[in-house]
Amino acid sequence: MSSIAQELIPPEAREPRGGRIRRTKGGRVRRLSRRDKVVLSLMVGIPTLIELAMVWLPMLMSVGLSFTRWNGLDLGDIRPAGGENYQFISQDYPPFWPAVQHNMLWLLFLALIATPLGLLLAVLLDQNIRGSKIYQSIFFAPVMLSLALIGIIWQLFYQRDNGLLNFLLGTAGTPQAVDWFGDSSVNIWAAMIAATWRHAGYVMLLYLAGLKGVDPSLKEAAAIDGASAVQTFFRVVFPAMRPINIVIVVITIIESLRAFDVVYVINRGTNGLEMLSALVIQNLVGEGQVIGVGSALAVVLLVISLVPIVFYLSRTFGKENKA
Amino acid sequence: MRLFFKGENMASQFDASATAFPSRRSILKTVGVGAAGLAGIPFLAACTGGSAPSASGSDSPGLTFGSGSSDDVPKRAYQAVTDAFTAKTGKKVTTNVVPHNDFQNKINSYLQGSPDDTFTWFAGYRMQYYAGKGLLAPIDDVWETIGGNYSDALKKASTGPDGKMYFVPNYNYPWGFFYRKSLWAEKGYEVPETFDALKTLAAKMQADGIIPIGFADKDGWPAMGTFDYINMRLNGYQFHVDLCSHKESWDQQKVSAVFDTWSALLPFQDPAALGQTWQDAAKALEAKKTGMYLLGSFVTQQFTDPAVLADIDFFAFPEIAMEGRDAVEAPIDGLLLSKKGGENKTARDFMAFLGTAEAQNAYAAVDASNIATAKGTDTSKFSPLNKKCADTIADAKYISQFFDRDALPAMANNVMIPALQSFIKDGKMDVKNLEAQAKTLYAAQ
Numbered sequence A: 001m002s003s004i005a006q007e008l009i010p011p012e013a014r015e016p017r018g019g020r021i022r023r024t025k026g027g028r029v030r031r032l033s034r035r036d037k038v039v040l041s042l043m044v045g046i047p048t049l050i051e052l053a054m055v056w057l058p059m060l061m062s063v064g065l066s067f068t069r070w071n072g073l074d075l076g077d078i079r080p081a082g083g084e085n086y087q088f089i090s091q092d093y094p095p096f097w098p099a100v101q102h103n104m105l106w107l108l109f110l111a112l113i114a115t116p117l118g119l120l121l122a123v124l125l126d127q128n129i130r131g132s133k134i135y136q137s138i139f140f141a142p143v144m145l146s147l148a149l150i151g152i153i154w155q156l157f158y159q160r161d162n163g164l165l166n167f168l169l170g171t172a173g174t175p176q177a178v179d180w181f182g183d184s185s186v187n188i189w190a191a192m193i194a195a196t197w198r199h200a201g202y203v204m205l206l207y208l209a210g211l212k213g214v215d216p217s218l219k220e221a222a223a224i225d226g227a228s229a230v231q232t233f234f235r236v237v238f239p240a241m242r243p244i245n246i247v248i249v250v251i252t253i254i255e256s257l258r259a260f261d262v263v264y265v266i267n268r269g270t271n272g273l274e275m276l277s278a279l280v281i282q283n284l285v286g287e288g289q290v291i292g293v294g295s296a297l298a299v300v301l302l303v304i305s306l307v308p309i310v311f312y313l314s315r316t317f318g319k320e321n322k323a
Numbered sequence B: 001m002r003l004f005f006k007g008e009n010m011a012s013q014f015d016a017s018a019t020a021f022p023s024r025r026s027i028l029k030t031v032g033v034g035a036a037g038l039a040g041i042p043f044l045a046a047c048t049g050g051s052a053p054s055a056s057g058s059d060s061p062g063l064t065f066g067s068g069s070s071d072d073v074p075k076r077a078y079q080a081v082t083d084a085f086t087a088k089t090g091k092k093v094t095t096n097v098v099p100h101n102d103f104q105n106k107i108n109s110y111l112q113g114s115p116d117d118t119f120t121w122f123a124g125y126r127m128q129y130y131a132g133k134g135l136l137a138p139i140d141d142v143w144e145t146i147g148g149n150y151s152d153a154l155k156k157a158s159t160g161p162d163g164k165m166y167f168v169p170n171y172n173y174p175w176g177f178f179y180r181k182s183l184w185a186e187k188g189y190e191v192p193e194t195f196d197a198l199k200t201l202a203a204k205m206q207a208d209g210i211i212p213i214g215f216a217d218k219d220g221w222p223a224m225g226t227f228d229y230i231n232m233r234l235n236g237y238q239f240h241v242d243l244c245s246h247k248e249s250w251d252q253q254k255v256s257a258v259f260d261t262w263s264a265l266l267p268f269q270d271p272a273a274l275g276q277t278w279q280d281a282a283k284a285l286e287a288k289k290t291g292m293y294l295l296g297s298f299v300t301q302q303f304t305d306p307a308v309l310a311d312i313d314f315f316a317f318p319e320i321a322m323e324g325r326d327a328v329e330a331p332i333d334g335l336l337l338s339k340k341g342g343e344n345k346t347a348r349d350f351m352a353f354l355g356t357a358e359a360q361n362a363y364a365a366v367d368a369s370n371i372a373t374a375k376g377t378d379t380s381k382f383s384p385l386n387k388k389c390a391d392t393i394a395d396a397k398y399i400s401q402f403f404d405r406d407a408l409p410a411m412a413n414n415v416m417i418p419a420l421q422s423f424i425k426d427g428k429m430d431v432k433n434l435e436a437q438a439k440t441l442y443a444a445q
Helices: A002-009 A035-064 A084-092 A097-126 A133-143 A147-160 A166-169 A187-213 A217-223 A231-241 A243-255 A259-267 A276-284 A293-320 B008-020 B022-031 B034-048 B072-090 B100-105 B109-110 B125-132 B142-148 B154-159 B181-187 B195-207 B223-236 B235-244 B252-270 B277-287 B297-301 B304-310 B346-354 B356-366 B384-395 B411-426 B432-445
Strands: B061-069 B090-099 B119-120 B169-173 B175-180 B213-216 B291-298 B313-317 B327-331 B332-337 B398-399
Touching: A035 A293, A035 B090, A084 A097, A084 B432, A097 A133, A097 A187, A097 A243, A097 A276, A097 B142, A133 A276, A147 A166, A147 A187, A147 A259, A187 A243, A187 B061, A187 B313, A217 A231, A231 A243, A243 A293, A276 A293, A276 B411, A293 B432, B022 B411, B034 B223, B061 B346, B072 B090, B072 B346, B072 B356, B090 B297, B100 B109, B109 B346, B119 B125, B125 B356, B142 B346, B154 B169, B154 B252, B154 B327, B169 B346, B175 B277, B175 B297, B175 B327, B195 B252, B195 B291, B213 B277, B223 B235, B223 B327, B223 B398, B223 B411, B235 B398, B252 B411, B252 B432, B277 B291, B277 B411, B291 B297, B297 B384, B304 B313, B313 B384, B332 B346, B346 B356, B411 B432
Parallel strands: B061 B090, B061 B119, B213 B291, B327 B398
Antiparallel strands: B119 B332, B169 B332, B175 B291, B175 B313
């Protein structure tokens, strides 16, 4: 066997080279050659380093900066501020609490309306109806569209004077016309519907994959036992999709926390559309940056995000350990 | 366009945000949801493609020029200026054009990295701030040659916090109430000289079924114009400057008085303001749905029909208190010399060149929507409206730069926009809170 072919065979299946079998003290066979170890440590090490440099380091720096005052110019200008930034955002920064409320509202809306809608679409499209692929593409298209395009599409729909919605309501051009994006009492709902439009397509795709993965014999067995279609779905199919369900729950929570693009294209997250992520951007990016305050906001968002992340990770790793 | 808070380039701002927002990316990575991760990639890729202006060499055979004037007309106009400079001196100008929103958003890292020798910027606090941080080169020697070309108001606007000169003005544009002459003639409206007359006129317009004052604040910045003018008419130019630089407290009677006065005007301003952009409001003025519209003279760019354009006139914001009408809001755009560019003699020559009628004529020949600042520029092609704009600026004792240029950008962006939007909604303003926010933000600089 040539050495190249030898490399192609997974290490576990390889004949030990030179007939030597190295054993550790415990008597377990050590099958990794030095070369394997180098390759493996590179494969694990490089992503770990990238992860450290691109994710953990900035994250820790954000946490650090949230306790300072800095104008973003000279490193020498960084001054300690204690908890002042946190005090500022909770007491003096008017958009903060509305933003927290809006994020909660967003979460409820996605969880109670958008996600079930995605599930419904998936179940309907899973029924082998004609043109299923076309419908799938249509519902998934919003997920792939660029921000700018989404802004334009919904602008056409929601405009006060010549938007489609006011036209359908018969109020276009009259004083009763609703300013869907400008009126701060309705624009959050308008934005959430736009977000649902994207989110449902995303959830649909994931559930379609999940439904395909459910063993058809389960459904047959349920049918033989006399279960109705609804019962089959809720008692058999849905519980069988448990891994997908957990992913969807996490995605829904994360989507509502990082809800940003839709409000940002509407009015950059002001006037009734305050969201935590938009506030972070406003305070961290551009000329108007206030790094301490922006970092404090980012840390608040991070801490909230950690809850579903920890939940997800403990679920996945907990299962692996049991296995 | 030259204004600060333009929403048109949002996508690029969003791209930039992806890098500056570690927690969001960490979420994506940690969760490891393939699709979500993939969705992020275009944004990340877009960032690396972001145009960080690069500069090269400060040898005297030429200079580098960083320009945020990325729109077609101003871009060609600056091209005409650099060509004229090269033709005159034989020195080469390397221009790096960056989309204007990017240019402004990245100014901090730009100035600390390797900036071009000269670059486009604005007068006001936004210039003084960087001068104070030592990131700009003073150009007193340049002003010795070009000083005679400028009025005192312009000279004052070009001075840094240390009393040295830093800025060479190119053009500016006044803010005022724009209106359609034909509508006013038809209805018999007269230009109001005082605030009371303005209110009376507005009430008359309302009775005629017209929205008296066009107003748009979806983007947040246009309402600052109303605030600035009422503030300057009530409390004077110096108070405006001191308030913007936070030498004056927000939590005082003088500031409350501005909002009290504004409350009287609020019922006459377009109630749909929060949902429309300045372009929408300009269209409403064109369609005679609104009677007048307080904005910068760049509003005329929206009137593409020459007949409409010829029908447009404007008047200065009326007098309110003793302060009269001395001050005009006329943001100035021009050039600054970076610290590194200060060592390049040719760059100084270029700055001096821009401060002459010759260079500004070359600019105005391409971009006629602005008013050249140097004395002796060619006014023969001016429309009556251009001429009136120029006279208004020339006659002004003080030139303010608009709130977002006179104040700390964070104050304008993060505090005033939401505060003014909520004022437009419910007519209430918590000046104590404004002061609390201002204190934290200015202390962080």
